[in-house]
C-alpha cells in the first residue's frame with residue numbers, strides 16, 4: 001500500500017520539474033497573477049536581459065492597489081498613474097491578459113481569480129502579493145512571492161522551492177450564531193500568534209471548516225499569512241465544485257465532471273500525518289476585535305484590552321506597551337468602550353457578495369452614527385453589479401454608508417482612501433500594522449457584521465446582541 | 473548580484489519584535505517603478521516625525537550607527553506584505569547582513585535574491601549582540617563560507633543556512649540564468665502535462 005499523503009504533498013509531487021538531493025525542488029507554476037505594484041521591476045528585469053514571458057496564457061494581470069474608488073477615470077496621483085500605465089504597457093509588450101481599470105473583470109486580484117474560475121483545485125498559484133494564500137480555499141497550493149520571484153516565474157514558469165513542513169489546523173464542532181469565518185481565523189492567530197505558521201503550509205480541517213461556504217473559506221485562507229504561513233489550504237469538496245461549476249475558465253460540460261473526478265483524488269488520505277497539529281473548538285470562538293498593531297493582538301468583544309503586566313518576556317511587555325501607546329488605548333479598558341470614527345468594509349478578506357449581504361442585514365433600517373464615516377468597497381466590478389442588482393447599495397446608502405468602486409482602497413491606503421493621524425477605524429481587512437490605513441491611523445480588524453454594528457453604534461458592540469435588538 | 477563571502481561591519485541594534493514590511497517601507501513609497509532609491513524611505517515613520525524631522529531616539533538616526541552595515545533585530549523580522557521593496561530599502565540604506573532570532577518566510581527569500589544575508593541566531597545571542605552594539609563602534613565579522621559571526625571580544629555565533637541559498641549568496645548567481653539551464657526539463661514537464 002502507498003503511504004498516505006496530505007493534499008499538500010500530492011500537489012507538490014505533481015509539480016516537481018526537477019528534484020536533486022540537497023537542493024530545493026524546481027516547481028512548475030500553473031497560474032501567475034500579476035498586479036501593478038510588485039511587477040514593474042520584474043518586467044524591467046526581463047527587458048534588460050532580453051528575456052520573454054514563457055507562458056503568457058498562464059499569466060493574468062489586474063490593477064487593484066492604486067485604483068481610485070470614487071471616479072474611476074480621475075487618478076490624481078501621477079505616480080500611481082505611472083505605475084498603472086506601466087502595467088498596461090508591460091502586458092501589451094509581453095502578451096498578457098489584463099483586466100485594467102475599466103474592464104468588467106477588474107477587481108482585487110484575490111477576488112477575481114476565483115470569480116473567473118482561474119483558481120482551481122490542485123493548481124500551483126503565485127502572485128507578488130502575500131495574500132495569495134486566499135486561493136488555497138479551493139485546494140490549490142497558492143503563495144505570495146517577491147518581485148525577483150515574479151521575474152523568475154515570468155521567465156521560466158517555475159520556482160525553486162524547498163518542500164514545506166505541513167501543519168494541520170483542525171477546527172472541531174460548529175461556530176456559534178453571529179460568529180464568522182473572520183472571527184475564527186482571528187481567534188486562531190490570537191491563540192497561537194503571528195509566527196506559528198512560519199515555515200509551514202497549513203491545511204484547515206475539521207467539521208467547522210467543512211461547514212464553511214467558499215467565500216468564508218477564502219476569508220480563512222486569506223489570513224494564513226498573518227499566522228506566518230505562506231500558504232493555507234482546504235481539501236476541495238462539493239461546496240468547492242458547485243462554486244466552480246460554469247465559471248468562465250473551468251472546463252465545461254463533461255470535461256468539468258472529469259476535472260471534478262481528478263480534484264476529488266487530491267483529498268488528504270486517511271492516516272496521513274503532518275509535521276504539526278493545532279486544534280480549536282469552534283464553539284469557543286466569540287466575535288473578535290483586534291486591539292493592537294498586529295493581527296495576533298486580538299480579543300473577544302466581551303474582553304478587556306490587555307496589560308503589559310500580563311506578559312512574561314520583556315520583549316512582549318515592550319511590544320504591548322508600544323501597541324497600546326500607538327493605538328491610544330488604556331490597559332484593562334473594555335474593548336466595547338472604544339469609540340470609532342471610520343468604518344471600512346472591503347479588502348480581499350471580506351469584500352465578497354456574501355460579506356456585503358451580511359453587513360447589509362445588520363444595518364438595514366438603521367443609521368450610521370453621526371460620528372462615523374463609513375465606506376463599502378466591493379472586491380470586484382462584478383460584485384458591485386451583483387450587489388446593486390439586489391439593492392444592497394441602497395441599503396448601505398440609506399444607512400449613511402458611501403458606496404464605492406472596486407479596489408484595495410483603504411486596506412492599505414495607496415489610493416486616495418487614506419485616514420489621518422489619530423483616526424480610528426473598524427476595518428474588515430487583514431492588517432492592523434502601524435500606519436497601514438494612513439500614517440498614525442488606528443486600525444481594528446473585525447468581521448463585516450461587527451464593522452456594520454460598530455458603524456451604527458459608534459463604538460464596538462457585540463453583534464450577537466446588537467442584531468437581537470429591535471430596529472428603532 | 474554581488475557575491476557575499478565575508479563581511480566586516482558596524483552593527484546597528486533595532487530592539488523590536490515582529491517588525492513588519494509596512495514599517496520597513498511604508499506603502500506611499502511603493503509606487504516607484506525602479507529597483508533603486510528606496511533606502512531614503514527605510515523605516516520612514518519610525519525615523520521621521522510628521523514634519524519630516526528625524527526622531528532622535530530612533531537608532532538609525534544615531535550618529536554612531538551612521539555607517540552601520542549589519543542590522544540586529546527581534547523575532548519575526550519582515551512579517552506581513554511580500555513587497556521586495558523592503559529588502560531593497562534595507563540594502564540601499566547600506567545593510568548587507570541582518571541578524572535576528574527568526575524571519576518571515578517571504579522576506580527571508582527576498583533577501584537571498586538580493587544578496588542580503590539574513591542570519592538566524594538564538595534569542596540570547598541576539599540579545600547579547602544588541603547589548604554590545606550599544607557601545608560606540610561595535611563591529612562584527614561574518615564569514616559565510618564557515619557560517620560564523622564573531623567580534624574581537626570573543627563572541628562567536630555559528631549559524632545554519634541551507635546549501636542552496638548559501639551557494640546563491642557566495643556566488644552572487646543570477647537565478648533565472650541557472651534555471652534556464654534546466655529548460656529541457658521544463659519543456660518535458662509541459663509536454664507531459666499538456667501545457668500550451
Ligand code: SF4
Pocket residue numbers: 064065108109110129131347348349407408411412429430
Ligand atoms: S485588499 Fe489589501 S491585502 Fe488584499 S491584495 Fe489588496 S492591499 Fe493586499
